[in-house]
Amino acid sequence: MPRGKLILVGLGPGAPDQMTGRARQALAEAQVVVGYAKYLDLAGGLIAGKEVIRKGMTQEVDRCRAACQEARQGKTVALVSSGDSGVYGMAALAYELLLASGWRPGAEIDVEVVPGITALSACASLVGAPLGHDFCAISLSDLLTPWPVIARRLEAAARGDFVFALYNPSSGRRRGQLLAARAILLCQRRPDTPVAIVSDAYREGQAVALSTLDHLAACAVGMLSTVLIGNSNSFVAAGRMITPRGYDRKYAGLTGAVKAGERPGRSLDMGLAGFKACVRRHLDQAQGPGLEAVARHFDVPVAEILAAIAEAHGGAGGYAAEAVIPGREAEILQAARGWGRVRVGVESGNGARCELPIDGQDLDLRGDHLCLACGEARLAIDWRRVGHAWFLRHGRGQREAWFVDRAGDALCTLSLDPTDTDPIAHFERAWTHLAIARREP
C-alpha cells in the first residue's frame, strides 16, 4: 500500500491569486479533498475531478476523522481551511486526533501544514496598514471557549494597547459577543479608536467599512467579517487606517534625520538598556512625585523605578535604594521590631490607598498572612505574594522598606518615623545586613 499523506492546506482569503504556490500544488497532488462546503467552493476549478468530501460548518471533528481515515488508506488527502489552517483552522484539531490515535512522525502517514494568508493579513491589506505594530488575534466565538476566557483576553489586550483582529465576531445566533467586547475595550480605549470591518475579503461581495469603537454597535458585522481595532496610536486618514510602527520616535518628521539622543540601527534611548537612565533623569527633574506616580508615568511596575534608583550609585531625585537579598524578605519583619512606630502603606492599583500606623513589634506573620491592627482598623497582607523587597532612603530622613509582588507591583511599604533617630539606626543596620552588597564602581 502506498504511504498516505494528510496535507492541511490554508486556502487564504478566497481569491485564487491569494493562494500560495504550495497550496495550489497540494490541491493538485491530492487524491481526496475534504472540507467545509463553502471553502471547497473557494478552491473551485483546482479540485475539479477529485474525490471531494463536503461537510457542514460545525462538523470539524467529522471532517478531520474522514480526512485521517482516507490518508490511512494510503491516499494523499488535502484537508482545507480558509485563511491559514493553523489559525482557527483545522491544523490543531487534526494533530490532536492524530496524536490521540498514536500517530508519530514517520509512522503510518505523513502530515504537512501548508500556511495560507490568514484573515488578519488579508483584511489589513484592504484597509491600509492597521497592523503596523503589535497585535492580537481573538476569536469571539464561545462555541468552544468559555466567555470569561474571551473576556479576560479582551481586557488584557486592551490593557496592553494591542491592535485587535477579532475573528468570528458575530453570527446569526451570536450577536451579543461583539457588543460585550466593545464594552470591555471602551473601559480602556478612546471611543474614537479607529475600527475597520472587512467582510468577504478577496471574495465576491467584498466590503470594507471604517468606523470607530463607539459606533461599532451600529455596524453590519457578520460571519464572514473580521473586525480590526486600532491601538492608541492608530489613525484614519484619506480613507486608510494606519498604525504607525514608531519611526517618528526616532526620525524627525519622517525625513530620515535621526532625533537628538538617538542612533540609527540602535535601541531607543528608552530601550531596555537605556530606559532606567531615563527614569533617573525624570526623577532628577520632577523632584517630588512619589514612586507610584513615577511608575504610572512610565507605565511600568514600581519595581522598575526602584531598580532604576538602585542601579545608580548616587541614586536619583534624592532617592537611594538597594534590593534585599532574595529569600530574606521576611527577615525585614524581624528587623522592624527595632524600628519603633511604623506606617504600613498599601495602594490598591485602582485608586485606594490605606495607611496604618503600628508598632514595629506587631509586624508578625501569622501563617501565610501579615495581620495588622490599629485600633479597630485591620490590614491583612498575603505574604505568599511577596516577590522582592527594597530598602529606600529619601528626603529629610525618610526610610522605607518596599515589598512588591512577582510582577513588580507594590504590595506594601513600611515607613519609619523620620524624627526618631534610634529606629533609623536600627533600619540602617538591617539595610547593611539584608541588602545585596553593592559592587564598588
Place this chain on the structure above:
Amino acid sequence: MPRGKLILVGLGPGAPDQMTGRARQALAEAQVVVGYAKYLDLAGGLIAGKEVIRKGMTQEVDRCRAACQEARQGKTVALVSSGDSGVYGMAALAYELLLASGWRPGAEIDVEVVPGITALSACASLVGAPLGHDFCAISLSDLLTPWPVIARRLEAAARGDFVFALYNPSSGRRRGQLLAARAILLCQRRPDTPVAIVSDAYREGQAVALSTLDHLAACAVGMLSTVLIGNSNSFVAAGRMITPRGYDRKYAGLTGAVKAGERPGRSLDMGLAGFKACVRRHLDQAQGPGLEAVARHFDVPVAEILAAIAEAHGGAGGYAAEAVIPGREAEILQAARGWGRVRVGVESGNGARCELPIDGQDLDLRGDHLCLACGEARLAIDWRRVGHAWFLRHGRGQREAWFVDRAGDALCTLSLDPTDTDPIAHFERAWTHLAIARREP
C-alpha cells in the same frame, strides 16, 4: 505621463512556492523593485532584469522615499518586505510618508498592499499547530518602541493567556530583550510552557527547535528567528507543538459525541449567554466563599458575579443583589449617614485586604477622594475610579454596598452592622430609591 503605482509586496517567508500568485504577478508588473538587499535575494529570478534599488537594513525611511519617488515618476514600483508587508513590514511607514506628503486615493499614484505569509503562520506550520487558539504578535525590537511599552504588552498578554509570536527576538546587539521577556512571562506562566524557535523558515538553513520557557535562555535565537510560546493548554507530543482549540470542552474524547449540557453549533454552557447561570449554580453549590473568591474562581471581575446574582430574581447562594442607577453612586454616601457603624473594605487585587470601621456620617467626599479615618488609620479612595455600584444582601442580615471600577474590579465595599435594625431599615430605603427597578417577571 503614465499613472504611477506603489505595490507593497509581502514575499512570505522566503521559498518561492510560499509566495502568493498576486505577489509574483506584482513583481512581474513592477518596473522598479525596492527593498532590503537580503529580501531582494529572496525574490531571486522574479526580479531579474528589472531596475532594483537595494538599501541597508535600518534604512526603511530611505527605502520608502525612494519607492515613492519612483512611483511619482509614473512607474510601477514594488516595495518588498519579507513575510507580510502589513506586519512589521513597510506598509505602515509607506502610508505614513504618502499621507504626510498629501497623498489621497485617486490622486497622483495608486497604492496596493499585497499580503504575504507572515512569520507567525510560516513558523507555526513547521512545528505543528501552536497557534490553535488566540495569539499575539510582539516585536522585541526596542529600536523604535520604548522598552516599557514592550514589557507592558508582554505582561498583559501573559495575563490573558495568549500564545506568543515574538518577532525580532534577538540580534547581535540586542540579547537582553529575550531574557527580560522570559522573566516577565515566568511571573505568570509555567516554566515547562512549550516554546518553539524557528529560524530561517522556508529558507536555506531552516532550523526548528522545541524547548520550554525555562530553558529559553539557553537556546540559539537570532535575527532570523521567530519564537512561539504556548498558552496554558499548549503541549508537545511526538515532536509537535499543539495549542488545542478546545474541542474537548464540547466533545467527549474527541469522538464527535457532544458532552452533556452542550449542543453542537451552539455557544458553550459557559458562553456569553450561559455563564452567569453557571456562576449562580456555583454560588448555590459552593455556599460560603466570598464574592471575590468566586470572581477569582471564574477569573472574571467581581462585577460579573454581582451581575449574575442581580440577574436572577431569587438571587443565588443566599445572595441577592441589584445594580445602582448609573450616575447615582455618590448618593449612596449620603444615604449612609443613616447606616450607623459601617465597615469599609478594600481589597488590593494582589493580596492585601484592609478594613476600617467608621461612622456612616463620616463618608464624606473631599474633592475627588473619599477620605476616611479610624483612629490613626487612614483610607483614601479615588472616587473618579468608581464605575458602578451594587446593593447586596446575604447570610443572616448582611447588607453591603459594592463599588467597582470601570473594568468591574472591586474598589471598596460598605458593610452594615447586621445586628442593628434601624440602619438596616435605612439601607433598605436607599436600595428602593437608588437601585435599578427590577422588571417584574
